[in-house]
Amino acid sequence: MKNEYDVVVIGAGPAGSITAKTAAEKGLSVLLIEKRQEIGDPVRCAEGVSKVWLRKHIEPDHRWICADVKGSRIFAPDGTMVEMAEEIAGGEVGYVLERKIFDRALAYEASKAGVEVMVKTRATGLIIENGFIKGVNVSHLGQSYDIKAKIVIGADGVESKVGRWAGIDTSIKPADIETCAQYLMSGTGIDQEYCYFYLGNEVAPAGYVWIFPKGNDMANVGIGILGNKSGNGKHAIDYLNDFVNDKYPDAKILEMDVGGVPVSGSIERTIANGLMLVGDAARQSDPITGGGIINAMEAGKIAGEVAYNAISRNDVSTDSLNEYEVKWRETIGREIDNSLIVKNTFTKFSDKELNSLGHSLKGVNFSSMSLLDLLYALFKANKKLLWELRVLFKTVVKYELDFEK
Amino acid sequence: MVTINVNKFKCGYCGACVSVCPAGALELVETWIEVNESCTSCGICAKICPVGAIEVKK
Ligand SMILES: Cc1cc2nc3c(=O)[nH]c(=O)nc-3n(C[C@H](O)[C@H](O)[C@H](O)COP(=O)(O)OP(=O)(O)OC[C@H]3O[C@@H](n4cnc5c(N)ncnc54)[C@H](O)[C@@H]3O)c2cc1C
Ligand code: SF4
Ligand code: SF4
DSSP, X not given: OOSEEEXXXXXXXXXXXXXXXXXXXXXXXXXXEOSSSSTTOSOOSOOEEEHHHHHTTSOOOGGGEEEEEOEEEEEOTTOOEEEEEOOGGGOOSEEEEOHHHHHHHXXXXXXXXXXEEEXXXXXXXXXXXXXXXXXXXXXXXXXXEXXXXXXXXXXXXXXXXXXXXXXXXXXXXXXXXXXXXXXXXXXXXXXXXEEEEEEOXXXXXXXXXXXXXXXXXXXXXXXXXXXXXXXXXXXXXXXXXXXXXXXXXXXXXXXXXXXXXXXSOOOSOOEETTEEEOGGGGTOSOTTTOOOHHHHHXXXXXXXXXXHHHHHHTOOSHXXXXXXXXXXXXXXXXXXXXXXXXXXXXXXXXXXXXXXXXXXXXTOOBOOXXXXXXXXXXXXXXXXXXXXXXXXHHHHHXXXXXXXX | OXXXXXXXXXXXXXXXXXXXOTTOOEEEOSSSEEEOTTOOOOOHHHHHOTTOOEEEOO
């Protein structure tokens, strides 16, 4: 470890590793610090990811791909199923990853690009001079160090402190977080080519249960409920236990994961003088799917490039870093905003309303996995109930966005 | 004064509680949660913890 770098990145998740790699490829000196002793562990993810988007950042590798998914089966509270499946000819749709190996592979890619990586190294504060962030205080094996940097990147995930240290309030309200619990299970007997979703206020208030295939007869069986529905004696884990006991009493639990996903939608500011926030630290996960891996990588790519541009301009002020703010909001930001509209509509529905939505799609055959196609079909059949969603189709058509991630 | 109790045997060190604490009183160090004196006993962390590992001492 040196005492000065062009860029110090805090947190070695997908956001941090891609930012670090991108900046190093441009020729900057980069330090990537991670407080955990093992990158990627413990997992706080259901590990589902779109193939097309993933390939923009890394070549798929069988060492971290557990399952190849061709469709989804969504269940309304009364059991009505809506199936969405991609034509196999296209061969696209999604993978289910092994995040422990995937996250480390991304850090490896960063290290190959010249990034210095340090684990068991935790950021404990920022060095701030004249309103500019000038570096990081870190603790490594209990020893404190000061490391100077032209630009600091906060990629420190859901528990991010970096933004708060820089004066950006990133605290999340209970209604803006999905609180989640998941078991990796064997013996559920699910079809390994499909992802399963169960909706309903009894199984998962303002959220859903997911089952994602993990290869052989394994699957991630998890649940997310909105934070304001949690507590009062019942937490995410209790809902998960109820679901699993009811549905898979004989399946075995091989691993337990817990976590929170920010579903607040875009926050007001993700930059300060000498600082950028990326990924979950910037609350960039999708408010409806809870997916954050791709957005974290997309934002990381932009942040790495902007770090290079700003340092080349010799200007790391917010004016200069605004390039990051503008670029991420124009791309992933638009989809996050759209998903927020969907979240605000759907979390209000009663089971009766969810059932009637399900019935309206009975017999509809989806040959695409696009969430937007599904929403559009729902909208056409339930204009009154889903009137708030109308803006979505306008914006999406206008910007030709790929709504599915 | 420590105002909350984290059951370290239940806690899955996920950091969700840290993200919702309005006071910034919590920190996920490596595999454990630390609480500082700025905690106001608001109870939000206890409400959202996925495993119910947090108890507020009023
Ligand atoms: C239950 C659950 C299911 C999910 N399912 C999916 C899914 O199926 N698909 C999907 O795309 N997304 C999913 N997500 C969201 C996804 O996991 C996150 O959006 C993604 O991991 C964000 O990446 P990141 O790099 O921003 O943060 P993280 O992956 O959280 O990485 C942040 C890193 O920073 C480190 N760190 C934190 N503070 C410090 C510090 N002070 N010093 C040093 N290091 C620090 C942490 O240890 C961590 O390694 C899910 C989330 C949860 C909780
Ligand atoms: S939310 Fe609960 S499980 Fe997660 S770190 Fe906090 S106390 Fe532990
Ligand atoms: S009780 Fe409130 S202030 Fe105290 S740690 Fe929990 S969320 Fe923070």
